[in-house]
Amino acid sequence: MEELVKAVGKLKGKGLLLTHHNADLDAVSSALGLKYGLGKLGLEMDIGVAESVSRAGKKLLGSEEIIVDPDCKNYEWVFLVETSVPEQLASVKNLRVDLILDHHPAGPLVKGAKAVWIDEKEKAAALMVFRLLKVLGVEITAEIAKILLAGIVADTAHLRLAERGEFLVVAELLGTGVKFSDVLNTIEGEVDFSERVAVLRALGRIEVYRLGELLVCFTEIGSFESQTARALVKAGADIAVVFDRKKEELRVSSRAKKTIEDRGIDLSILFIEVGKIIGGTGGGHPTAGSANGRKVKAIPEVIEFLLGELEKVYGKAERLE
Ligand SMILES: [Mn+2]
Incomplete structure (x- = not known):
């Protein structure tokens, strides 16, 4: 200082x-x-x-x-x-x-x-x-x-x-x-109408994975990505990852329960790698990772990478239908 x-x-x-x-x-x-x-x-x-x-x-x-x-x-x-x-x-x-x-x-x-x-x-x-x-x-x-x-x-x-x-x-x-x-x-303040609509629509597109007792979800949205990730964690996800795909930019936002830190998972570190995967930069905090990049089609790679890293700690991922 x-x-x-x-x-x-x-x-x-x-x-x-x-x-x-x-x-x-x-x-x-x-x-x-x-x-x-x-x-x-x-x-x-x-x-x-x-x-x-x-x-x-x-x-x-x-x-x-x-x-x-x-x-x-x-x-x-x-x-x-x-x-x-x-x-x-x-x-x-x-x-x-x-x-x-x-x-x-x-x-x-x-x-x-x-x-x-x-x-x-x-x-x-x-x-x-x-x-x-x-x-x-x-x-x-x-x-x-x-x-x-x-x-x-x-x-x-x-x-x-x-x-x-x-x-x-x-x-x-x-x-x-x-x-x-x-x-x-x-x-x-009040949550405004468009944000509530965005969160509810994101719920309709959600993919949920179970790794032992850990629940991880992914979804896509046009705006309010961090608010949506936060809402999903409140609703029960341990880790929520939200994609916002624009024409030339992909934004990824995530939130997690603090308990993941006890198992050595740090989203700020994982999202540095996510940034590289999507041709941009990433980072954040241990329970709030984010990344921006140019590779708008890289969503499957990001999901595969994150599940792979989490599997090392929590065991095999199983998609819940
Ligand atoms: Mn701050």
């Missing part, structure tokens, strides 16, 4: 806080938390995103402005949060990165950056923003606390993945007077 603290101290002029396409709650929370926090140090900055902001992210943004596909040329410095992978920033103009804060495995953008703080053990980028702001001596106001709590709660599956360390931060943030129920209201 030291390197990043030093680099922040040297920032001058107007900057850009940049985050990845379809910015999720943690991405928006981190960028917004940094904007308010670094703003207290007298820095001026815009927030930028590639392509779009997720629905939940938009709700957290409220009336705060965000620039879609900004031009990095217009800024003295660019501070990237929640990614270091150029594929997630493809539509940003004159992409350039000076500072990086993230909790995913390091991507290619790390090479060109002046200061990097990546910690894969951190469960949310918003947690790292909190730690950075504290070291910088920024007062964590209730406004900042509420923003950061949204990212932390979202990325820990509503604190189900949180342990003592994360709860200590949450308790400290709540100490500013923010109510936890208000945080939940900000991030939960």
